[in-house]
Amino acid sequence: MAGLLDGKVAIITGAGGGLGEAYAKLFAKEGAAVVVNDLGGARDGSGSGTSAAAEKVVADIKAAGGRAVANGDDVSTIAGGENILKTALDAFGKVDVLVCNAGILRDKTFANTSEEDWDKVIKVHLKGTYCCALPVWKWMKDNGGGSMVLTSSTSGLYGNFGQTNYGAAKAGIYGMVRVMSIEGRKYNIRVMGLAPGAYTRMTSDLPGRKDREPDPLSLPENVAPGVLFMVSDLAAEHSGKILGVSSRGVREIKMVETEGFAPGRPYTAQEVAENAAQVFFDVPENVHRLKAPAAA
Numbered sequence: 001m002a003g004l005l006d007g008k009v010a011i012i013t014g015a016g017g018g019l020g021e022a023y024a025k026l027f028a029k030e031g032a033a034v035v036v037n038d039l040g041g042a043r044d045g046s047g048s049g050t051s052a053a054a055e056k057v058v059a060d061i062k063a064a065g066g067r068a069v070a071n072g073d074d075v076s077t078i079a080g081g082e083n084i085l086k087t088a089l090d091a092f093g094k095v096d097v098l099v100c101n102a103g104i105l106r107d108k109t110f111a112n113t114s115e116e117d118w119d120k121v122i123k124v125h126l127k128g129t130y131c132c133a134l135p136v137w138k139w140m141k142d143n144g145g146g147s148m149v150l151t152s153s154t155s156g157l158y159g160n161f162g163q164t165n166y167g168a169a170k171a172g173i174y175g176m177v178r179v180m181s182i183e184g185r186k187y188n189i190r191v192m193g194l195a196p197g198a199y200t201r202m203t204s205d206l207p208g209r210k211d212r213e214p215d216p217l218s219l220p221e222n223v224a225p226g227v228l229f230m231v232s233d234l235a236a237e238h239s240g241k242i243l244g245v246s247s248r249g250v251r252e253i254k255m256v257e258t259e260g261f262a263p264g265r266p267y268t269a270q271e272v273a274e275n276a277a278q279v280f281f282d283v284p285e286n287v288h289r290l291k292a293p294a295a296a
Ligand SMILES: NC(=O)c1ccc[n+]([C@@H]2O[C@H](COP(=O)([O-])OP(=O)(O)OC[C@H]3O[C@@H](n4cnc5c(N)ncnc54)[C@H](O)[C@@H]3O)[C@@H](O)[C@H]2O)c1
Pocket: 013, 014, 015, 016, 017, 018, 019, 020, 037, 038, 039, 040, 041, 043, 045, 053, 073, 074, 075, 076, 100, 101, 102, 103, 104, 124, 128, 151, 152, 153, 154, 195, 196, 197, 198, 199, 200, 201, 202, 203
């Protein structure tokens, strides 16, 4: 049977484990030649600098009859991003798909955030997405286009306790998706955003998950088809959209603008306050938790 990515070349960053590994294996199964990037290391980004994790995933893909090559570069430098692209071009001659997925976690309440942690988290996630996307973007722009998925998070889109550094980076990536999708139209480059939810080493000790067997729907393998959809031609008509993909299923996450207060004349802060209750705050506070209507 034909694969959804037959003949395509895909780069996946941070694919030595967790979600990225599941994407790499599914993409290879669907016919893509895959660049598996990962520089190893702990969840907080310490102790990195080996491509062993990436090589293991590549070995698994090859053993299953797929095509893949490992890359151990650091996503958070332009030199690293350029070398990841070079790995794809040297091994497979082109790139059609990029998934920016690599990430680390250094959670602290805002008051306890250190400058070092702030800089490192922003560097790996936000700058890392820039450093990997830019060289690939330039190549795609000159070679007929392609598709990208950039990894955001509900932590940045809705907010989450103890994750100011991470949330700031992930909200920044949302902004990149929106802007790049507009600029990409001209070059046939589609850019989609992902807010995943899965049981990985990043989330395994969250309150409620610790000491519990993972729900089978929470495995990275259940997020991978959503990402495959976004990078494949099944989503050819879509760009600039953010999909939440988790054990709750797949949904679109949107910025909501409410009705406004616009009297068409200069106004005072008191007038804004009087109108605010009626016009701004009529969206249920937890709008993101609204459930899809039950099937009839
Ligand atoms: N798991 C979730 O529920 C969840 C929720 C929201 C967002 N995310 C995002 O999904 C992505 C994948 O997360 P995961 O849960 O699979 O975590 P993970 O820790 O299992 O995987 C992240 C991978 O990125 C690699 N990495 C870290 N820094 C790197 C760098 N500088 N260069 C190259 N590789 C690097 C790590 O070695 C690791 O293998 C991350 O961007 C994360 O923020 C995950």
